[in-house]
Amino acid sequence: MKMEIANVIVDVPAKQTDRAFDYLIPAEWSGTIQPGMRVIVPFGPRKIQGFVTSLKTQSEFEKLREIIEPMDLEPVLNKELLELGDWLTEHTLCFKIFAFQVMLPAALKAKYEKKVKLAQGVEASVLSEPLQILFENNLMIDWEDALKQGMVPLLLKEAAKGTLEVIYIVKEKVRKKQRKFIRPLVSLEELKVEVERFPAKAEKQKQVLSYFTDHFEPVELRQLVAEVKTTSATVKALVEKKLLIEYDMEVYRDPFEHRTFKRTKPLPLTNSQQTAIGPILNAIETNRHEVFLLYGVTGSGKTEIYLQSIQEVIERGQEAIVLVPEISLTPQMVNRFKGRFGDLVAVLHSGLSAGEKYDEWRKIQRKEVKVAVGARSAIFAPFENLGILIIDEEHETSYKQEEMPRYHARDVAIERAKTYSCPVVLGSATPSLESFARAQKKVYHLLSLPSRMNNQALPAVEIIDMREELRDGNRSMFSRKLLDMLKDRLEKQQQSVLFLNKRGHSSFVMCRDCGYVMNCPNCDISLTYHRVNEQMKCHYCGYESHVPHQCPECSSDYIRYFGTGTQKVEDELGKILPEARVIRMDVDTTGRKGSHERLLTDFQNGKADILLGTQMIAKGLDFPNITLVGVLSADTMLHLPDFRASEKTFQLLTQVSGRAGRHQLPGEVIIQTYSPEHYSVELAGTQDYDLFYQREMMIRKIRHYPPFYYLSLITVSHEQLMTVVAATEKIVNYVRSQVSKDAVVLGPAASPIPRINNRYRYQCLIKYKREPNMTKMLKTILDQYQKDTKSGLLVSIDVNPFILM
DNA sequence: AGCACGCCGACT
């Protein structure tokens, strides 16, 4: 008999275990265990989860251990996704286990438990005194609990004697939701006869049967009991009489259970929409891979193009993935897809619970839906016959994952589309420079939607120089012009949106006398104020401290919490426009689940005149009554140490401006700034993407940045400053020796966050055009440092980084 | 990552 052996990638993210291990498939599982399944395997003394990547009949290893059991009935990763995992590993230089895990809902990540129980045939009475009571009352005790109570040494002693046994348990994070269903076991006719024959005494049973003669179909037990006003005992009696049968069925947690979606029909396309959709439909019909850049201002009707392309894909029996930035997964976007395709849509976003996400994923896996709409990770939706992949707001930085695997959803989309030979559509009003440059070079197919639907004019944008306001004695955060206009809208009963673009997204505490800012003692970064428990917290290492009442530096009492800024704006608004009703949206007011949505609905229903918020209100707002948008300070993010700062500023300002006047009423935009002459502010004012593109490209070329150069960032960290500097220097020298002379190697330089969790951070930035050996070289570096754990050096590499930190 | 194995200092 031929042995069946499985190659298994184990759930241990470390350099040394980042390879396949061979396991025997026990005879009882022979033929059922397939590539793509999760299995439980013994690994050293433990039990852990692993992914079967392939099967074979021979192994170089003599003494193979057996797979304990499969965790799935069918593979969770199909062949394509397994191969995509290889691709991810290669391109982002991550451990294979990370590549597999990122493709699955978090619910499928294993949970490990370590427990201690009495060994076979051992009585609790033989144990030492303190353990006796414990094991008389419990079958097993948790290792973590024992550790907290300091009992581990005792346990180990017993384990050495053989009276106790340590066991490892691998668990699923979330259970499938099963419900009991009841259906008739006999025909309708027989059932009718039975109802007549039933003695009057068994009144309730008779009623249950009558229910089925009226509704001859399965019904959930819970519902049946409620409708007939009986108990499950009655039903059980009928099941025992073999008239009914009970069975379990997997049900889905439906996050949209209490919402109805108005069905929509395809809208007639404008001429320019028709011109744009043509090539996409052609690619779908001819089964051709091509990347389209759909470039159209806000309100130009990109979504309808997505919808009608998907329609075509569905009609051809294929499937579609649509990515939208997390923040715009507000009901508005979901409504449009659910409205058009109803139950054929699965929605995956972070607002769902792990269980809900798993259920949506299952719908895709079981081929019950045709469209997946979701944030970044939805790009891994387990479809097997993809016809189109769409990325809306293509320029959004949230499509790049900043943890391992550091992938960009756009790259994954293109890779999957190549396998399925189908089109990718990247949509944006302000495409990323990378994408637009590729479109210029005809690598992507550029499709333009030059005008807004119904030919509405773009809002009139006015840039206000806040320095001038200051010179004229206006020290408030509202320019006179903006204030006038706010008053005007209030009178007209129209709505305004005020946008505060602040640096970063944390609130901090600063002394107003000496400028002291509370920093983390372990990391070189300011502490974030948490209103909930009145504490200061570090985002990087978790350090917590109380909010000081006096400045530790100068003992001043004027040490204040600088909120997101929105609080301050709200207060000031209250003073100068007391009659205005304001809704504030920021991390403080949208913390709870669903509050984001509720605030927006309130605003939509006219419960406020002004919506005040941060980043999160820049997208997805499309309310007819908004006629004024004010940007309070346009330039705060311009001065970040980020080569994309101008691009981000331009995109954000353009996007915010697009919120105004999307319907009948014309819109106006006020942008307040301290650097009105900066091209990204100025050109956002005239909404001139093309000119911005040209200006920014020139700068990128001179500075050797994308899209002219690729980037790879190597970050080294260690507790000792000298050690990091030395190691980084060594790496820099090695890199210099390996790359061609066209490449630019920067470093060693301190990272923009020079210390996290008491580890100093240095980096090396490589800018390059064509380096065939780049991946190989980076792998060599990682190999060197990941293998050698004793030096304490940590090296991480981000290929095509978005944040240079 | 865990965990075992193994080799040197402070204790019954």
Place this chain on the structure above:
DNA sequence: GTCGGCGTGCTC
């Protein structure tokens, strides 16, 4: 003489 510190190396 042992208990226990954590350095080193393996897990099919």
